[in-house]
Amino acid sequence: MVHLSLRQEESQRTISRNLYGHFSEHLGRCIYEGLWVGEDSPIPNTDGIRNDVLEALRKVSVPVLRWPGGCFADEYHWKDGIGPKEGRPRMINNNWGGVEENNHFGTHEFLRLCELIGAEPYISGNVGSGTVHEMQQWVEYMTFDGTSPMADWRKANGREEPWKLKYFGIGNENWGCGGNMRPAYYADLYRHYATYVRNYSGNEVYKIACGASEHDYHWTEVLMREAGRFMQGLSLHYYTIPTGNWHDKGRATGFDASEWFSTLKKTLFMEELIVKHSAIMDQYDPDKKVGLLVDEWGTWYNVEPGTNPGFLYQQNTMRDALVAGINLNIFHQHCDRVTMANIAQIVNVLQALILTEGEQMLLTPTYHVFDMYKVHQDNTLLALEFDNPTYTFGEEEIPQLSASASMDSQGNIHISVCNLSHDTSAELQCNLGDLVRTQVTGRMLCGDALDAHNTFAEPHQVQPVRYEGARLEQGLLSFALPAASVVVITLT
Ligand code: AHR
Numbered sequence: 001m002v003h004l005s006l007r008q009e010e011s012q013r014t015i016s017r018n019l020y021g022h023f024s025e026h027l028g029r030c031i032y033e034g035l036w037v038g039e040d041s042p043i044p045n046t047d048g049i050r051n052d053v054l055e056a057l058r059k060v061s062v063p064v065l066r067w068p069g070g071c072f073a074d075e076y077h078w079k080d081g082i083g084p085k086e087g088r089p090r091m092i093n094n095n096w097g098g099v100e101e102n103n104h105f106g107t108h109e110f111l112r113l114c115e116l117i118g119a120e121p122y123i124s125g126n127v128g129s130g131t132v133h134e135m136q137q138w139v140e141y142m143t144f145d146g147t148s149p150m151a152d153w154r155k156a157n158g159r160e161e162p163w164k165l166k167y168f169g170i171g172n173e174n175w176g177c178g179g180n181m182r183p184a185y186y187a188d189l190y191r192h193y194a195t196y197v198r199n200y201s202g203n204e205v206y207k208i209a210c211g212a213s214e215h216d217y218h219w220t221e222v223l224m225r226e227a228g229r230f231m232q233g234l235s236l237h238y239y240t241i242p243t244g245n246w247h248d249k250g251r252a253t254g255f256d257a258s259e260w261f262s263t264l265k266k267t268l269f270m271e272e273l274i275v276k277h278s279a280i281m282d283q284y285d286p287d288k289k290v291g292l293l294v295d296e297w298g299t300w301y302n303v304e305p306g307t308n309p310g311f312l313y314q315q316n317t318m319r320d321a322l323v324a325g326i327n328l329n330i331f332h333q334h335c336d337r338v339t340m341a342n343i344a345q346i347v348n349v350l351q352a353l354i355l356t357e358g359e360q361m362l363l364t365p366t367y368h369v370f371d372m373y374k375v376h377q378d379n380t381l382l383a384l385e386f387d388n389p390t391y392t393f394g395e396e397e398i399p400q401l402s403a404s405a406s407m408d409s410q411g412n413i414h415i416s417v418c419n420l421s422h423d424t425s426a427e428l429q430c431n432l433g434d435l436v437r438t439q440v441t442g443r444m445l446c447g448d449a450l451d452a453h454n455t456f457a458e459p460h461q462v463q464p465v466r467y468e469g470a471r472l473e474q475g476l477l478s479f480a481l482p483a484a485s486v487v488v489i490t491l492t
Contacts, residue, residue: 004386004430006405006413011336015406017063017377018340019331020370021122023296025070026105027096027349028311034347034356035113036105043359048105049113052361053347056354057117060367061374064167066122066295066342067110071095071177073169074128078138081106082157095177097310107142111163120166122295122342127171127186127193127210128179136196139168145201162201167340169208169295170194173237175219178210183222186210190227208293211235212277220277224284232289233339236277237296239350240267240323252301252314253451257422260319260450260484261393263299264420267323268398270297271330278337291339294331298344298351298366299323312349316364316454318447318462318484320351324369325402325418325486328376332404335381343370355454362459365445365452372443372464372488375414379406382413382435386428391421401426401481413437413491419481422450430477437491440477442467446485 024030037043037050044051068076072095080089081103088103114121123142125135140150145162154162170193172178174186181189190209197205209227211234212219223234242250242263250259277292301314324343331341343366347354353367381404388399402418413435419426444467447453452462470479470489481487 002386002389002401002426002428004384004403004428005433006430006435007383007433008407008435009381009383013336013381015332015335015376015379015381016339017061019328019335019338020061020374020377021064021066021295021340021342022062022119022346022353023066023070023342023344024346025349026068026072026076026093026101027070027345028308028313029348029356030345031105034354036109038104046116047112048109049116053354053356054116056361056363056367057346060353060370061377062117062119063377064122064340064342065114065117065119065346066124066169069124069172070296071173073124073172074126074130074174074178076126077130077134078107079134082108096312097308099310108157108159111142121163122167122169123165124169124172125193125197127174127189128177132193132196135193136198139165139197139205140200143200143203162203164203166204166206167208168197168205169210169235170197171210173213174210175213175216183219184226187223187226190223191230194230206232208233208235208295211237211292214238215273215276217276217280220280224281224290228284228290233291233293234281235293235295236273238270238273238294239296239298239300239344241300242266249301252304253317253453255319255451257450258393260422261396261398263319264322264326265396265398267326270327274330274334274338278334281337288337292337294338294341296344297327297341300350314350316352316355316366317451318365318445318453319450321365321369321445321462321486322418322420322484323351324366325373325416326420328369328373329402329404329416329418332376332381332406357456360456362454362456363463364454365447365462368445368462368464369486372445372486373416375408375488375490376404376406376416379408379414381406384415389426391424400424407435415489416486417481418486419483421483423483425480425482427480428478432475432477432491436475438472439492440470440472440489441492442470442487442489444469444485444487446482450484
């Protein structure tokens with residue numbers, strides 16, 4: 001029996017809804033087919049954006065959506081993506097499969113998508129191959145209210161009112177696909193570009209600098225030292241790769257218990273990364289004014305056999321559900337520094353929430369975790385303390401449980417728990433202390449195999465069920481989790 005205790009924290013930290021953010025790149029079938037089908041498509045759509053995906057995204061409460069990349073962002077020239085579609089220039093998507101990009105999905109289409117799903121836009125600007133002037137004009141085009149060359153052009157393209165744009169990234173992975181820069185050079189470029197990203201007409205831009213890859217602590221050190229005072233956010237990218245080998249990352253399905261274990265172990269490394277990057281940020285920014293934005297995270301496997309290797313299309317199983325649940329619990333625990341996170345990616349790419357095949361669509365186990373966990377958005381973090389049992393595999397050990405808890409504005413309590421073990425259930429008893437409530441409900445996600453997943457033939461193999469396994473008696477909440485499961489309990 002695992003004994004937990006729950007209490008309010010003195011510091012009253014808030015779990016920003018933006019920890020539930022998403023990422024959409026011009027990569028494979030994410031934008032084209034996954035989101036955008038065009039106004040003339042036989043697939044039902046609103047202004048070119050497919051209705052089934054819109055409905056699913058509305059249900060899961062997407063707070064913020066990042067676009068147009070990723071690596072694509074540093075080759076993207078926004079002026080190619082506005083105006084009449086027939087006249088938009090074409091380009092090669094050099095990063096992702098070398099396919100032709102017709103620029104039919106551009107600034108207006110992206111911002112319309114955000115409006116339709118109620119998400120804040122987060123746009124990544126081009127530092128790698130774009131100019132300062134181009135970046136300045138993009139922000140002017142989107143946000144200037146009144147008469148200006150860019151605002152007039154926007155109006156001529158059918159949008160009278162400026163958009164509100166808060167989140168703007170100054171480049172992406174500039175240590176790699178965004179220009180192979182060294183940190184001091186990028187820090188100077190960041191300062192240079194950021195100077196011309198203006199606050200027009202009352203719109204205040206939250207400027208995000210390109211942060212480190214994984215455990216590149218030197219990058220964070222240099223960026224915070226040289227440019228920390230010019231930024232509001234600093235990013236961090238970390239992907240879970242089961243084998244740790246970029247050339248053979250492991251399969252999305254058909255894996256064994258050993259790969260299940262290594263995947264979850266590698267996911268838990270997110271905790272160490274956040275702690276260590278935060279410690280560096282604390283030295284330069286003790287008041288935590290600069291947010292750490294984990295704006296790319298998720299699983300990265302070998303692509304599905306027979307698919308374009310540049311399209312990063314992979315299936316999504318119960319293992320991905322666990323990866324999502326663990327990462328979200330980690331982000332909650334660090335919500336004073338981690339103010340946004342964006343899973344990669346929203347549709348048809350990497351750890352997708354949604355997969356499509358022509359007119360068909362399915363929701364993945366990862367989608368269901370986001371749906372179950374959305375009750376935490378904007379809540380106050382609660383302290384949940386327990387002695388975590390050990391999950392042993394061969395010579396290696398990790399904690400068996402991942403958990404977090406929060407209280408919403410009505411005083412309801414939400415507890416999310418993941419059982420990482422592939423073969424051992426867990427019994428838990430939580431002392432609610434002063435936080436006693438009278439009713440308990442819950443939802444559970446588990447599968448009949450470690451790689452249980454949804455297919456277009458059987459789209460509901462893995463979906464949340466009502467959780468009946470919790471009892472509330474004399475201030476104690478008792479519940480049990482099957483192996484390889486995710487549970488979210490609500491106390492009212
Ligand atoms: O998400 C896929 C790619 O991963 C992104 O384009 C890039 O930023 C990262 O390397």
